[in-house]
Amino acid sequence: MIVRLMLCVVAALPAGWFAGVLIDRVPDRLPLAPLPAVRLTGKYLWIHVLMIGLFALAAVRFEDASPGVLVGYLLLFAVLLTVSVIDIELYRLPDLIVLPTLAISLVLIVVVSIMDGAAEQIRYALVGAAMYFGFLLLAHLVYPRGMGFGDVKLAAVMGLYVGWLGSSTMTAIGLVLWAMLLGFIGGAIVGMVMLAVRRRSQPIPFGPFLALGTIIAVLASSSLVSPA
Secondary structure (H helix, E strand, O other), rough: OOOHHHHHHHHHHHHHHHHHHHHHHHHOOOOOOOOOOOOOOHHHHHHHHHHHHHHHHHHOOOOOOOOOHHHHHHHHHHHHHHHHHHHHHOOOOOOHHHHHHHHHHHHHOOOOHHHOOOOHHHHHHHOOOOOOOHHHHHHHHOOOOOOOHHHHHHHHHHHHHHHOOOOOHHHHHHHHHHHHHHHEEEHHHHHHHHHHOOOOOOOOOOHHHHHHHHHHHHHOOOHHOOOO
């Protein structure tokens, strides 16, 4: 446990640095090279702090999981933090980050599940992705100004990993519902607070709240649903 925790904390340092690079360059389609030096001021310091915290929580949550499973959720947490910062700054969730993450995650989940002798988890992951994607796609079609298509595509990634934790199709669905509920509640609370403070309606980036709901659902998954 201690060794895994230390390794995750160490891994968070380059992950935080690279997240900063993506945040600065991907939205404007700038080349990643030459790579900048490590920056520990302003938002970059907070990115490192949050990345270390998320990686440490993942190490604790998945202390008994296989290394492949842990790597998958470290990837998820790193990407969710990265795109959340971009969404807060620019109200965008870049395809150049979300779509490659979806492709890599599909391969990773299939390979790790088969290697761990848990091929049925692939089905639960796909169910989770389809449900989360489908639900937000419907919301986007009904009210596109309130639910951007970037959120819909990110939902497929989040649904994959939330569903992967299921012990059955129903528990996978239950975890996705919890992730959505937590995300929507968080967004609604912040939206109402901003309305009360500023006395006028103002759009807010929804991606960070969906990301937070997903992270909470992953970390508390064993408490949110009963095993099948």
